Amino acid sequence: MDWDEKPELNITPLVDIMLVLLAILMVTTPTVIYKEQILLPQGTKKTKVGNDKKIEVRMDINRNIYVDKDVYTLSNFPDNLNLLANRYDKSSSVYIRADKNLQYQDVIFLLKSIKEAGFSKVSLVTTN
Structure with a gap:
């Protein structure tokens, strides 16, 4: 027996356990949902239907x-x-409703003209 040997503490299993616990904590923490009791004000059940003015621009062949x-x-x-x-x-x-046989550049010119006139909500209408 060698009395000069110094006993060392083996901490590898302890580190392994701590890493596993850390991984479990990192996985489960985002799934925890906290609930707050919030009392919302009562609103009316009537819905206001807006009569938004829409403009339909059509281009034929x-x-x-x-x-x-x-x-x-x-x-x-x-x-x-x-x-x-x-x-x-x-x-x-x-x-914008345009004939499908029109050239692409004509439809883009129409779209560009409408945008330059100041309209910001411009959509191209298609079928199915």
Whole structure:
């Protein structure tokens, strides 16, 4: 027997256990949900239906543009739209319906003209 040997504490199992407990804690902590009792004010059950004005712009295969009952050509549409835009609220929704056989650049020109007139809610309408 060697009396000069110093006993050492083996802490490897202790570290392993602590790492496992830390991993369990990290996994379970995000799933804990805290509930707060909040009393919300009572509201009315009536819903206010907004009559948002929408503008429908249609373009046929001959590049004629229809807004309500007015008819424009593609070349004079941007100028006429600036005059027409004064009748509508700029936050109105604008829906563009274009023939599927039109050139892409014509539809983009129409979209760009409407955006430049100040309308921000512009959508392209498609079927199924």
